[in-house]
Amino acid sequence: MSTETIDLKSQLIADFNSREKAINGKAQTSFHQAKRKALHTFETLGFPTPRNEEWKYSNVKNLISQTYDFEAAHAITADLLNDVRIPNLSGNVLFFINGKYEAGLSTIVSPAEQLTILPLQEAVETQAEVFEAHFGTLADATTEAFTALNTAFAGEGLFLHVPAGAVVEQPVILHFINDTRQQNVGTQPRNLFIIEKNAELLITETFMTVGDAHSFTNSVTEIHMAPEARVQYYKVQNESDQAYHVGTTQVRVSDNGHFYAATVSLNGGFIRNNLNIALDGEHCEAFMYGLYFPDGKQHIDNHTIADHRKPNSQSNELYKGVLRGKSTGVFNGKIFVREDAQKTNAFQSCKNVVLSTEATMNTKPQLEIFADDVKCSHGTTTGQLDEEALFYMRSRGISKPEALSLLMFAFCEDVISQIKIESIREYLEGIILKKLS
Amino acid sequence: MMLKINDLRASIEGKEILRGINLEVKAGEVHAIMGPNGSGKSTLASVLAGREEYEVTGGEVLFDEKDLLDLAPEARAAEGIFLAFQYPVEIPGVTTINFLKTAVNEIRKYKGQPPLDAAQFLKMVREKAKLVSMNDSLLKRALNEGFSGGEKKRNEIFQMAVLEPKLAILDETDSGLDIDALRIVAEGVNTLRSPERATIVVTHYQRLLDYIVPDYVHVLYKGRIVKSGTKELALELEEKGYDWIKAEVDATMA
Structure with missing residues (x-):
């Protein structure tokens, strides 16, 4: 055969x-x-x-x-x-x-x-x-x-x-x-x-x-x-x-x-x-928000680039992830500020909560700045659940799963609230709540 | 007997902090737990509320004849235990009002009661906020986020008013408060005093006890209650400090 x-x-x-x-x-x-x-x-x-x-x-x-x-x-x-x-x-x-x-x-x-x-x-x-x-x-x-x-x-x-x-x-x-x-x-x-x-x-x-x-x-x-x-x-x-x-x-x-x-x-x-x-172009703005929830053996990778080519523009980025199971996540955020792009403001942040010991998050901010008069910042955090917050909620009678879902939902809230179309926001909230409970 | 603690022992990271606590609290009573720093006061409060970092290595705690140590923190809360935190936690993204609504309805669910509807809940919360002079605007803000020390402690007492626990444990509620904030917090606690409820006030200083007058005062040292008395004991401690008690105990231990 x-x-x-x-x-x-x-x-x-x-x-x-x-x-x-x-x-x-x-x-x-x-x-x-x-x-x-x-x-x-x-x-x-x-x-x-x-x-x-x-x-x-x-x-x-x-x-x-x-x-x-x-x-x-x-x-x-x-x-x-x-x-x-x-x-x-x-x-x-x-x-x-x-x-x-x-x-x-x-x-x-x-x-x-x-x-x-x-x-x-x-x-x-x-x-x-x-x-x-x-x-x-x-x-x-x-x-x-x-x-x-x-x-x-x-x-x-x-x-x-x-x-x-x-x-x-x-x-x-x-x-x-x-x-x-x-x-x-x-x-x-x-x-x-x-x-x-x-x-x-x-x-x-x-x-x-x-x-x-x-x-x-x-x-x-x-x-x-x-x-x-x-x-x-x-x-x-x-x-x-x-x-x-x-x-x-x-x-x-x-x-x-x-x-x-x-x-x-x-x-x-x-x-x-x-x-x-x-x-x-000059005086332009770009906002990037991201949210991801890998679970099981899922893998979610977000690569972003904000390429500042001209002066006086602004980019702002916030990505957040909740990782469970054996999942893996990747965030790779590049910011380029070209020689011409003076007075650039570029901000980037990526925050993750890893809820399982078997899940992994890889974050890599990458800034390449060739202009001298710019404001750029980046920060990534990857942490476990805030146990103190969880205990605080439980001590008020909120069950562990409910407390967890409230906390994680709150974690996602600053990205969710950026979604300006109500029907999309409601759809996401519904699924995210189900995922987190 | 509402609360009965028998020979309670607890440790954290292998270090024994509580070394045989015995305490009985009846409904209507206010007990003050005092003691020098590191004596185990906050540990006792934490163990009663169910903080999981502490390992209970011996003894028992009965709350209304139920084995408290068997219950998860949320079940203890539903049974009527409330811990006012020394350091209330900031929780961004969760409003105080939403947090409390979840708590109230989770406790109602535990008791087999239907959830409160939004209108009933709001009415109740407004009344309680008034009771403890809590500013309504704080309710809509993220829980404790950016609150001043006084606002955080007041929020603890407000939550207590809403949840109406049988046993309230105040863990160093006076720490970091100026005298005005202290008075407001104490007034809140006193308003909630009733023959059905009991309070354990954990404090290092006597001054809170000027406002929340205890029926009994216990001194905790090296993980044990080494002296018990009435409110006069607190005054004596205020005057003489803890050294004389330490000396007494260390002498008998030596």
């Missing part, structure tokens, strides 16, 4: 080649050439190993020991969606199931003069000029293997354009749902958001799974912000223990721009989030 082993890398390369054959005449377009180039990069780099400093604590060995169906059919009904989606969260609600945009399940409410929403594939053709000017200009497909891989397969995802001066009142909510009830499912969403001058938008991306087979998501979101643009960006992850998630959000903020991000990882087997913000 012989066993056949197909490794994920070979599967993906073969898959690319067969897709390429199928597109015939379009192989010469610049979009396809960019994809081909990215594939080569991926082929050369291969999946990262712990020898790569950026992946030192996040080993993708288990992720790549599986194969995935990237064209998997699904059996998600509208009823089922109502069970998994965030309740009462209305606006422009877009569903991507097993990677494919489901127009029939989605609702677009904002008027066309406020925003253009198109499946990425369609935008390649109908918005060619804007598309080409922006696509792939922020996300690094030359040194990051997962970004290269995503770029090579770019096609599923959303193109979103907000014209100058438009204040989009209704949020844009992207639900990425993988239905793994039948087989392992792989998806590579690619989103391109362009927010023009003095425009305003609120974006939410949620990642969820239905089923117990393995799920692999490799997502890349690029957010281009012209001067004075204002964006709030929420990323909520609530996937199964069998789900692997590598996600990169790449943002460029320009003069007087305001960017705000909250990344909440409720559940997932393996999560690696990259949130990279270039503060490429």
Whole structure:
């Protein structure tokens, strides 16, 4: 008897080649050439190993020991969606199931003069000029293997354009749902958001799974912000223990721009989030909040970059984690202050509570400052539960589990309270309370 | 008998602190536990409240005939024991009002009673706050966070008023208080005195006992109660210090 082993890398390369054959005449377009180039990069780099400093604590060995169906059919009904989606969260609600945009399940409410929403594939053709000017200009497909891989397969995802001066009142909510009830499912969403001058938008991306087979998501979101643009960006992850998630959000903020991000990882087997913000203008602000709750054998890694390129801007970051079981967590926060970026204010804080002796948190703040007139600070703390506070509560009649959940909820509160959409906040509070009790 | 302590021994990190405590407290009584620093006063308070760092190595404690040492701290609280902390803990993110609501309803659950609804709870809390001159605005703030020393101690007494314990143990409630704060705290305690309730006042100094007048005074030294008397004993200690007692005890031990 012989066993056949197909490794994920070979599967993906073969898959690319067969897709390429199928597109015939379009192989010469610049979009396809960019994809081909990215594939080569991926082929050369291969999946990262712990020898790569950026992946030192996040080993993708288990992720790549599986194969995935990237064209998997699904059996998600509208009823089922109502069970998994965030309740009462209305606006422009877009569903991507097993990677494919489901127009029939989605609702677009904002008027066309406020925003253009198109499946990425369609935008390649109908918005060619804007598309080409922006696509792939922020996300690094030359040194990051997962970004290269995503770029090579770019096609599923959303193109979103907000014209100058438009204040989009209704949020844009992207639900990425993988239905793994039948087989392992792989998806590579690619989103391109362009927010023009003095425009305003609120974006939410949620990642969820239905089923117990393995799920692999490799997502890349690029957010281009012209001067004075204002964006709030929420990323909520609530996937199964069998789900692997590598996600990169790449943002460029320009003069007087305001960017705000909250990344909440409720559940997932393996999560690696990259949130990279270039503060490429004067007087801009970027806020980054994060919250994560790994348990069991879960692994949650948040890598962030605040790259100050111009003077007089500000970044502020607060990440918090509660670790239980045999879980592991990683926080790697980089702050760059370039030579030109005088009068930068950059603050970073990462606080963790490790509730089990078998859980591990690795934190690494990294500051590289090339300007001399700046205010930067960073601090990370990783500690056990405050036993004195626990005893205080118990001495007032509050049971140990209840006291624990109150304390942990309070610990998370300064991040939760930053979430400005009530329905998302309520959804998170509900799940977090359940997790902590 | 509300509280009966028989030959209680307790240690921390292998070091014996309580070396055979005997004490009986009846409903309606106020007992003061005095003694020099390091004599075991706070340990006794902590062991009664169920602090887990202390290992009970011998003896028993009966509270309303129940074996207290068998109960978790939260069960002791539900049975009616309250410890006013020497150093109340700051808990960011949990408001005093939310904390107390959880405590009240957890205790009600323990007793098989339905939870209080928000309106009933608020009404009760406002009355109690008035009783101990607690500023309403503190209730909405995170528990003890940024409170002054006096505010923290007052908050302890306020919590006591809300939870209505049978036995209140005040652990050095007077430490760090100026005379005005001390008076307010003592007034709160006195307001709550009743024939059904008892109080143990742990203190190093006599001055708190000017305001909370005890029925009995016990002197703790080297982990034992070495002298018991009435309030006059406290005055004698104030005047003569602890050295004469230490000398007496050390002589008999030698």
